[in-house]
Amino acid sequence: MPAVVDDGTPLCESEAARLFAPLARHRLIALAVSGGGDSMALLHLYDRWRKACPQAPRAVVFTVDHGLRAEAADEAAMVARHCETLRIPHKTLRWQGPRPASGIQEAARAARYSLMIGEMAVLGADALVLAHTCDDQAETFLDRLARGSGVYGLAAMAPETRREGIVLARPLLDVSRARLRTMLVAAGIAWVDDPSNEDSHYRRVRMRRLLPVLEREGLGRDRLVATARSMARAAAALDGWVDGIIAGDVMRHPAGPCRFAASLLECLPDEVALRLVARLLRDTGGASHVPRLARLEAALADLGSNEGRRTLAGCVMERRDGEILVHREIGRAGLDELEIRPGETGIWDRRFAVTLSADAAGPVRITALGAGGLRRAGLAPPQGWPRAAFAGAPAARRGGDVLALPGFDLTPAAQWRGSVVARRIGILR
Numbered sequence: 010m011p012a013v014v015d016d017g018t019p020l021c022e023s024e025a026a027r028l029f030a031p032l033a034r035h036r037l038i039a040l041a042v043s044g045g046g047d048s049m050a051l052l053h054l055y056d057r058w059r060k061a062c063p064q065a066p067r068a069v070v071f072t073v074d075h076g077l078r079a080e081a082a083d084e085a086a087m088v089a090r091h092c093e094t095l096r097i098p099h100k101t102l103r104w105q106g107p108r109p110a111s112g113i114q115e116a117a118r119a120a121r122y123s124l125m126i127g128e129m130a131v132l133g134a135d136a137l138v139l140a141h142t143c144d145d146q147a148e149t150f151l152d153r154l155a156r157g158s159g160v161y162g163l164a165a166m167a168p169e170t171r172r173e174g175i176v177l178a179r180p181l182l183d184v185s186r187a188r189l190r191t192m193l194v195a196a197g198i199a200w201v202d203d204p205s206n207e208d209s210h211y212r213r214v215r216m217r218r219l220l221p222v223l224e225r226e227g228l229g230r231d232r233l234v235a236t237a238r239s240m241a242r243a244a245a246a247l248d249g250w251v252d253g254i255i256a257g258d259v260m261r262h263p264a265g266p267c268r269f270a271a272s273l274l275e276c277l278p279d280e281v282a283l284r285l286v287a288r289l290l291r292d293t294g295g296a297s298h299v300p301r302l303a304r305l306e307a308a309l310a311d312l313g314s315n316e317g318r319r320t321l322a323g324c325v326m327e328r329r330d331g332e333i334l335v336h337r338e339i340g341r342a343g344l345d346e347l348e349i350r351p352g353e354t355g356i357w358d359r360r361f362a363v364t365l366s367a368d369a370a371g372p373v374r375i376t377a378l379g380a381g382g383l384r385r386a387g388l389a390p391p392q393g394w395p396r397a398a399f400a401g402a403p404a405a406r407r408g409g410d411v412l413a414l415p416g417f418d419l420t421p422a423a424q425w426r427g428s429v430v431a432r433r434i435g436i437l438r
């Protein structure tokens with residue numbers, strides 16, 4: 010793994026090509042460009058790469074206007090103009106939903122990802138490229154340390170992760186902010202400094218300000234980044250172990266729930282048992298993040314010795330008759346509905362990619378099957394699975410009829426033609 014270089018030298022052609030090479034396998038990529046220095050550098054480097062490399066994929070650029078600062082519209086327009094000169098398509102996406110009274114940064118981030126991923130589905134882009142640098146990596150590491158993260162949290166950001174069926178790529182994760190700015194100045198490219206990057210109300214800004222203080226005590230950015238890397242190696246080794254356990258000892262039903270022998274938790278080292286439960290929760294509940302380590306530790310201690318039902322991370326976990334069952338929690342508000350038209354694929358509940366065949370006569374709605382849904386559809390639960398485990402399963406409906414449910418054979422409704430395939434997006438890491 011390359012070490013961070015921070016001598017202020019601009020990136021040379023071959024270094025840029027090496028950073029971007031993993032993106033060559035995509036057909037269309039989306040670059041997330043806010044107009045700040047890091048993401049303007051990302052755009053500039055992509056432009057240089059595509060001019061030098063015939064294998065470079067086409068790109069579209071997204072700027073999200075969160076509507077939180079008056080200047081944001083001008084910044085989006087600045088990025089749009091720059092893209093026009095480069096002849097790269099650009100789209101400004103506006104956040105129009107309700108604003109929470111607190112946690113605005115988190116809500117804005119969630120909205121930003123959801124807007125960009127939604128637009129990617131429309132355009133057929135399969136990698137979202139972000140401009141995180143090694144300075145962001147050090148800040149993330151410190152933030153996680155302060156929040157009590159374990160091995161996985163301290164691994165901080167990965168150069169490549171999967172989310173909702175797409176790749177999130179961070180090609181600049183080993184490059185310092187200083188080098189990118191040197192490069193922009195040399196190329197005469199302007200950028201905008203977001204004033205919220207200086208606002209110490211934000212936790213991220215307070216972490217950033219800690220860095221020079223720690224540096225003076227020998228705990229600088231590069232040390233933090235190196236520790237994050239060794240945590241990432243340990244996390245990958247543990248994940249390899251957990252992959253084997255999931256393949257051999259966990260029963261996963263195609264409609265979503267999973268179960269395993271409670272004794273499994275006793276014979277595994279604590280760290281492996283924690284990761285196993287974290288991944289099953291994420292896979293079953295569709296949450297974008299695994300629960301905090303302290304909550305996981307408490308859940309595991311409780312599951313280890315007590316029968317009964319508890320909820321965590323959008324899941325119900327039940328220990329009964331020597332088995333642990335994990336299934337999606339529906340909650341009072343229910344799960345979102347999704348309408349899919351013939352020939353389209355949509356992501357439902359962040360867990361399933363659902364495709365309706367092109368020959369279908371009209372759209373279908375994907376909803377949670379609901380409590381008592383199996384009985385209403387005239388279906389028996391498969392051997393060993395309780396009925397309640399399927400309440401959060403993806404039911405494809407037309408009117409009141411359930412047309413399809415993963416892992417179940419349904420008699421096609423009269424006048425219905427076409428097919429619906431719901432595929433689990435897979436265990437997220």
Ligand SMILES: Nc1ncnc2c1ncn2[C@@H]1O[C@H](COP(=O)(O)OP(=O)(O)OP(=O)(O)O)[C@@H](O)[C@H]1O
Nearest residue numbers: 041042043047048071072073074118138139140141
């Ligand atoms: N308004 C925006 N429009 C488009 N892309 C953005 C926007 N804000 C951030 N990004 C992308 O996300 C990257 C990280 O930005 P930033 O560090 O501000 O995010 P964050 O709030 O720390 O959250 P996270 O790191 O989880 O994305 C940027 O380099 C850029 O690629």
